[in-house]
Amino acid sequence: MALNIIVPLLLTMVTCKETCAVIIALHKKGLTGKFIAATKIAPQSAIYRIIKSFKERGSSVAKKAPGRPRKSTKCQDRLLKLFQLRDRAATSAELAQEWQQAGVSVSARTVRRRLLEAGLVSRRAAKKPLLSRKNIKDRLIFCKKYRDWTAEDWGKVIFSDESPFRFFGTSGKRPVRRR
Structure with a gap:
């Protein structure tokens, strides 16, 4: 030939x-x-x-890859990523339940692995003060009311920082996922 x-x-x-x-x-x-x-x-x-x-x-067809087959398809993995990006503070257990409603029955560990494959890593959220419009307004009123006080006036005030007061959550160390 x-x-x-x-x-x-x-x-x-x-x-x-x-x-x-x-x-x-x-x-x-x-x-x-x-x-x-x-x-x-x-x-x-x-x-x-x-x-x-x-x-x-006797064949040119490649052998099947070893190991357990995946429980989710690429399309379902993209759906999981979408769930996570919609609520960055959602836990892997919550996402597993939400994903189960979409038809994929997996563990929270599998959810974490899929999110890592998608490039979403878990990090501790930055602490930011929660200020509503009312808080901002009240702070401004306080500042204007006491701006003329002297050091002697402030010396009569007792400040205490012995007890932590938390309005939301336990310690503020909530993990979030991001790219």
Whole structure:
């Protein structure tokens, strides 16, 4: 078989499966691995590996990957990422329940792994004072009322910082996920 006939045919092939099929077809026609490598369709080592695999298994189809199959598809993984980005403070257990309603039954650990794969890492949220419009207004009134006080006036006031007062949550160290 002439090399000038084979090369244009090989160059039109794009996918890996088609390339493997062409290599095996050429091998079945009696061409050697070295001659097939001269067509520059693939590296010589890859050609020999494909031929060896074909001889051992009788097929050019790749073996199935080992390990347990995933419980979620890529589309479902994107849905989980969307859930997380909608509520950054949601825990993995809450997300697992929400994901279960969408049809994927997985553990909280699996949710954490999928979020890490999606590039969302868990970090401690920055502490920010929670000021409502009323708080801001009251602070301004306080400042204007006592701005003329002297150090002597303030010396008569007792400030206590012995007890922490928390309005929301336990310690303010709530994890959030972000890119």
